[in-house]
Every structure is written in structure tokens, then in C-alpha cells.
């Protein structure tokens with residue numbers, strides 16, 4: 001049994017064999033509950049001192065001289081970062097097809113066009129050669145997604161961007177904490193990096209996100225647009241020596257600020273990230289061992305100097321498997337094992353397919369992966385017995 005398993009609901013002795021195992025669960029404890037109560041009792045519940053502290057602690061954790069700006073989702077953060085870079089109508093932004101729709105939808109918010117490209121067969125991260133082939137005179141930016149928590153080939157992507165004068169905003173929703181060649185994702189040489197604290201991510205605030213970057217101009221624009229285009233935020237308004245009622249609207253901004261209630265949860269989650277990562281690494285290693293020999297293609301580990309965040313554990317059925325992916329998901333569910341699929345590629349979604357007249361043949365690697373792909377349960381509260389049951393069930397169904 002994992003020591004982090006909460007004891008609030010004593011389970012029957014055979015629970016590990018009978019419970020439905022979800023594919024993800026947040027790991028929140030008494031520390032988060034106490035921090036939320038403290039925030040509620042303080043009388044300040046929206047963006048304020050606790051959000052500031054969360055931003056500072058998050059930036060300090062990453063290192064590399066970055067600054068962090070808290071937002072109410074990664075979707076909001078991606079939108080703000082691209083807006084601050086001046087992306088607008090007529091521009092093209094290259095994104096992988098193997099991602100969540102948020103990565104591409106923010107490009108449409110700005111009236112620009114996402115250009116979907118294929119992924120690398122081994123990592124399912126955006127493929128640098130596919131990016132190069134998709135660049136046109138309208139291309140302005142690239143949004144790589146660190147799929148499952150493994151960093152993209154950032155050296156190749158950043159070199160391409162430099163050569164063609166393109167901006168790079170990393171979608172790091174899966175990538176906390178991920179290392180690329182010894183450096184933390186968030187501190188690489190892109191224009192901005194955006195993290196997610198959605199309920200199933202490696203740390204959560206319920207809903208939340210963080211924009212991380214070094215460029216002071218970009219940071220200023222993100223901060224202004226995060227809160228209605230007001231030149232100073234509410235926190236400053238209430239603490240500065242200017243009259244409290246005075247503010248100036250300099251743009252039609254958004255309502256993307258993070259509450260102190262959420263940030264209070266975030267500060268506590270951040271303290272646990274070392275233990276969370278260790279547990280995820282252990283579970284990933286045990287899957288690699290326990291699933292060896294089955295007709296499954298397991299996710300690659302990070303190479304030298306790398307660190308996989310293990311947000312997801314996606315596997316692919318090989319041609320030798322005795323059944324198809326959809327049937328396997330059904331049989332696993334019948335046996336109490338929850339799974340998911342990351343992702344139905346965007347080129348298969350009606351909006352994207354029809355808007356841009358996309359064809360499956362243009363994305364052969366994402367297509368092949370999609371047909372055989374499923375995500376196994378992986379979360380810190382998963383007990384050793386839970387994982388043993390997932391492995392035993394897969395051995396039963398696939399042998």
C-alpha cells in the first residue's frame with residue numbers, strides 16, 4: 001500500500017480487487033485543506049498575496065532566472081502568450097495533431113490558423129521535419145507539446161525557429177517537472193512555456209495554469225491582459241499608495257487571473273512534487289517490468305540528461321495483439337480498470353477536419369498510433385496492489 005493513501009475511507013480487505021480504478025486521480029491532503037481554510041478566513045480570496053507566493057515558488061523551483069505568471073488555466077496561458085507575441089489574423093501557428101484541442105483553439109481565438117503536423121513515431125511529440133515541411137511565409141510560431149511528460153526535440157525545434165524567425169510557445173501541460181538535456185522545461189530558450197494545474201495533471205489547483213518566461217515585455221503584456229487590460233492589477237491597487245479607486249484600462253483584456261484559493265492549493269502541491277515524481281517514476285518502472293513480453297509498445301523513457309514527468313502512461317497494441325484497442329478498453333472497463341486515449345488526433349475532430357479540409361493520409365504516424373493507443377492508470381495515490389491488478393488483467397487479456 002502506498003503511504004500517501006488517505007485513510008479517511010477505510011476500505012474492505014478485498015477492495016484492491018473490486019474497486020473501479022480510474023485512469024487518473026488528484027492527490028490532495030490535509031495540507032491543501034488547511035491552506036484553503038486559511039485563505040478563506042483571511043478575507044482575501046481572489047488574486048493576491050498567495051498567488052504572488054505561488055508564482056515566486058514555482059519560478060524558484062524551475063530556476064534559470066524565469067518569472068511565472070499565474071492564470072486560471074493553461075488554455076488561458078497559451079492564449080495570453082500567443083496574444084503577447086502579436087499573433088493575429090492571417091498568421092499560421094504550427095501545432096501537433098496529437099494533442100488536446102486547447103493547443104489549437106487558442107490560435108483560433110486570435111483569428112490565426114493552426115497548422116496541424118504529424119508526430120514522431122517513437123515519442124508521439126511533434127516531429128521537427130514535419131514542422132520544417134509545414135513552414136510557409138505566413139508561419140509565425142510553433143507550439144510544441146511535451147507529450148505524456150517527455151520533452152520534444154527542443155534543440156531541433158529552436159534551431160528551426162531561429163532559422164525562420166519564428167516564435168516558440170511550449171505547451172507544457174504534461175511536463176512538470178520535465179528535464180531536457182539537464183535543463184527544466186520552462187527554462188529553455190523558447191519565448192514562453194505554459195503549465196496546467198487541471199485536476200488530472202502532475203500538480204493541481206482544480207483549474208489553473210502558469211505562464212513562464214524571461215522577456216519583461218512579454219511578461220508585462222501577459223499580466224495586463226490576464227486582468228481586463230488594466231495597467232496595474234487589483235493587488236497593486238489595494239496595496240499601493242495611489243488612491244485605491246484609480247486604474248487605467250489600456251486594452252480589452254481577459255478574465256484569466258488565478259484565485260488565492262486555488263494558489264493556496266498550488267503552494268502545497270508544489271511542496272509535494274518531489275514525492276509525487278518519485279512515485280510516478282516507480283509506477284512507470286513497474287509497468288515497464290510487468291508488461292514486458294506482452295504485445296504492447298511501451299512509452300520511451302527520457303534519454304541522457306532527460307527526465308520524464310510521467311503525467312501519462314500511453315501504450316500501443318502491436319500487430320501481434322489478439323484483440324483491437326476498442327475491445328481491450330471495453331474488457332478492461334468490465335474488469336474495473338479505467339483507461340483513456342491521448343489523443344483522438346485533432347485532424348479527426350469534426351471542427352478541425354472540416355475547417356481545414358484535413359485528411360488522415362497527411363498524418364500517417366499519428367493515425368497509426370491512434371488506432372492502437374490507450375492510456376493506463378498512473379497516479380500517485382495508486383496502490384501497489386492496484387497496479388498489480390492492472391498488469392495481471394492486461395496479461396490475462398493479451399496472452
Ligand SMILES: *Cc1c(COP(=O)(O)O)cnc(C)c1O
Nearest residue numbers: 073074075100102173196197198
Ligand atoms: C490539459 C491540457 C491543456 C489545457 O490545460 P487547462 O489547464 O485545462 O486549460 C492544454 N494542452 C494539453 C496538451 C493538455 O493536456
